[in-house]
Amino acid sequence: MIKINQIKLPVTHSDEALKKKIIKMLKLNAKTGFTYRILKKSLDARKKPELFYTYSVAVEIEDTKNSEEAIVKRAASSSVLIYKEKEYRIPAHGNIPLDRRPVIAGAGPAGLFCAYILAEAGFRPIVIERGSRVEKRTCDVQKFWESGILNPKSNVQFGEGGAGTFSDGKLNTSVKDPSGRNRLVLETFVRFGADPSILYDNKPHIGTDVLSEVIVNMRGFLVDKGVTFVFDTCVNNLDIVSKKLLSVYTDSDSNNNSEIKTDVCVLALGHSARDTFDMLYNKGFDMECKSFAVGFRVEHPQRMIDESQYGIQKKIILPPSPYKVTSNFPNGRGVYSFCMCPGGYVVNSSSTENHTVVNGMSYHDRNSKNANSAIIVSVSPKDFGADDALAGVRYQEKLETENYKRGNGLIPQQLFGDFCDDRLTTAYGDFDSCTKGNTVFAKLNGLMNADMEQSFKLGMEHFGHLIHGFDRKDAILSGMETRTSSPLRIKRDESFESNISGVYPCGEGAGYAGGITSAAIDGIKVAEAIIKKYRPDFK
Template identity: 40%
Template sequence: MIRLSDLTLPLNHPADAIEPAICAALAIAPERLRRVHMVRRGNDARKKSAIKLVYVFDVEVEDEGEVLARFPGHSHIRPAPDTAYKFPVMAPDGWDGQRPVVIGAGPCGLLAALILAQMGLKPIIIERGKAVRERTKDTWALWRRHELTPESNVQFGEGGAGTFSDGKLYSRIKDPRHLSRKVLTEFVKAGAPDDILYEAHPHIGTFRLVTMVMSIRETIEALGGEYRFGTRVEDFAIEGEGDDRHLTGLHLRDVASGAESFLPASHCVMALGHSARDTFAVLHERGVFMEAKPFAIGVRIEHPQSWIDKARFGPCAGHPVLGAAAYAIAHQASNGRAVYSFCMCPGGRVVAATSEEGRVVTNGMSQYSRAEFNANSGLVVTVDPGKDYPEDPLAGVEFQRKWESLAFQAGGGDYCAPGQKVGDLLAGRASSGDFGAVIPSYKPGVKLTDLSACLPPYVIEAIREALPVFGRQIPNYDHPDVVMTGVETRTSSPLRITRGKDFQSLNTRGLYPAGEGAGYAGGILSAAVDGIRVAEALAGAVLA
């Protein structure tokens, strides 16, 4: 196969224009083209009046060697890479060793468990939340009735925080082994749309993620894996000292009944997620090495999706191939803070994402259609340990909690969120009265107020400086009626559970920190890829 990249065609090209364009690029007669497989489709919107589609294809041709010989060293015509996943180890038939444990059933834990199951290791998956269908009901209870279930919400439960998101499946991670392809392929097997295999910015959406997660669970169970929902890890049994310090088991508690149990375990993937604050505290108390790391906090900002479409695509806005437009923007503020968009959700909504009582947290989500009225994105500002809070590994958690609690109070104390219109924030006054051209989507509701009551002054200062800058890049971005909803605090984990080259904790053998919660990923795809890497390392140790 030949990999042909950077093939551009007009936005409205007919379907039958692709093969002639491939033949022209390769300088071959049409009869020599045998098979065409689309690898990627993106767009070039720099010239809005003439947007082009940009393709990557793998093609099979007659006498491939002759074609490649005519393009030596060509960056856009080269042998197609082998992207097939290959298991590094496999358990022998009848393997009956101690089963590895995976804590957390988010994207990282899900793929770690799937890979371990496919390698024959029959993992046990511990998830403090509920199965995804039950969890969805609890999540809607907060959004519709102001009722929070602390162990079953946007953060906790099967599928992890990514289930209630836009389902974005792109990442900037280095991926020389094409592990992201393995993730996407497994997602398609589980019911995701085929287009995630070739769209430049693939996404799935919440409803499809729910059914996918269930399908992957069924696959894991069919391979001998075992799920234990509603089960919280209360403590870690760790023995030995120095180089001999190692995991021996997990103390568990049934969330519903309170019943305690002990699970012997010598190899455990810790795919905790960035909101497992109580588990972080237990690990810290047990002396597991961790360190504070930077993250970001801010707001969710909403615009009518039509404004973003017009700004991004001009007269081509609304074209079905282009879909709802996204954006990514950043500004270095004069106070030394970076301000940037985060987790942009076209055609979606802002959602309540707290996991703790008496706190307000926002996030964004979209369905696959991205057809809702507003676009939303995190608009966040960097914060740093040692500068904004102590360098103690758990200090970032307390920093987050402080602003989440203040947001709860500013929103009225019933899980409504505080909001402010851009024009008022720029003028330094609280918002009140009616919403204007932008109606916020957050449920249970938004109370107009002054966001400076629930964000640090330097965050407000940086956002106030950045908004007019972004308005020059995206018309109407700083429109006075644009609504910001607070607070966005859980952009990433505030700590890193540091691991070595063998993917194990630096000072506790058998613990494999993984994914967002451990500080090694930032989104569904990167977390899932990290889960695969950790599962491979664990399997290699178990089967050595």
């Protein structure tokens, strides 16, 4: 195939215009047959209000008279080159016989993709998920948003699909992976029902409504491949002798302390599995606390963001615009946007009684009136007041319990101008909040320490210079976003094993990922490590 980079066309272009551009750049005869596939598509808004799409495409030429090399040479452009797509391949089995099925703790992206690769290699893993299957989980979450009645075992954080199920479903990642794992993740989502555009959009997303359907379809496939799913069941203990795993114990409403004998357990935990972190810490796992970030969800009118990012457009229909902002200050604090949701909702994402935490979510169409993003401030172990592995967890819990008190269980909100003046908000400004879960006006001042709070204010002011109106006085703050990433890391060696033989820390909760795609990729890597070491030898 031939790859063409930097094909630039107005956003209003037709498919025919793209074909003509390919013909021109390859200097093809108009009668030469070819097919093409979009590899990457991004929006260029640097010269707004003139907007362009920039493409990379892979082209298959039907011309048998000229080789691809000859066509590339004739094109004489650095944007035209020979292209060979990296095809993902599952590694060969290792030599050690595995006569007991592997167990995966967690059915988030890391756990599901680890199960996917292991199943394709014939290992038939058992997936233990503390929350409910996505159909029941969706009902539990909706009930919580409407009534405030929390199910601690099935909620926005816990359940099939992980915390990302009730999010924007963003799939872009900074992970550079030449092995083809990134492409495999996207192709797998498409295979089970996602829009094919995620294969080439520069900032792909699925949306919580579509992602739920994809997960159900993926589960059905895995069951047909011999994977066993056990929902509403928590891994609550491990039998370890001489630093080697012998069994996994689980706890559910119907069966307490059920034993599963196994030699391999993948800890594909979410970053909210605090009771599991406690158990692992007490079992002697090598763990460390790490830096993360906390802050507030900030809402703006989506129209304001669109006009800032696109310029004023009267006739062109464009998708709701995302943004990404970041600042660094002399005090060493980083302030930046996280999990930005165009046309989204602020959601109550609590998973523990008497704790309140928020996140952002959007549906596939991103059709709410507001944009929201977490504007977060970096925190490090020195802010926790301790440096043991669970210090960050305790810090999160402290913020979330105080946040709960501020809102009495509801999402506490304050306008940015009132936050700066340390004043209680009594009414919204020129726009209302878009939330899933009930809200109440409350003061958010003092949740973060003075240094962090000042950094947040300075960050908002700086972002106002980048996006006009970002620091408007009626921007809506919702408290608090505390679970941006895991507050700890469960250490592992180059073979992906922990200091306990047979136990593989994996994904976001273990401290090795920061989103749906990166967690899925890490799940694939762990599966590969298991496949390279073992061969399935069970009935």
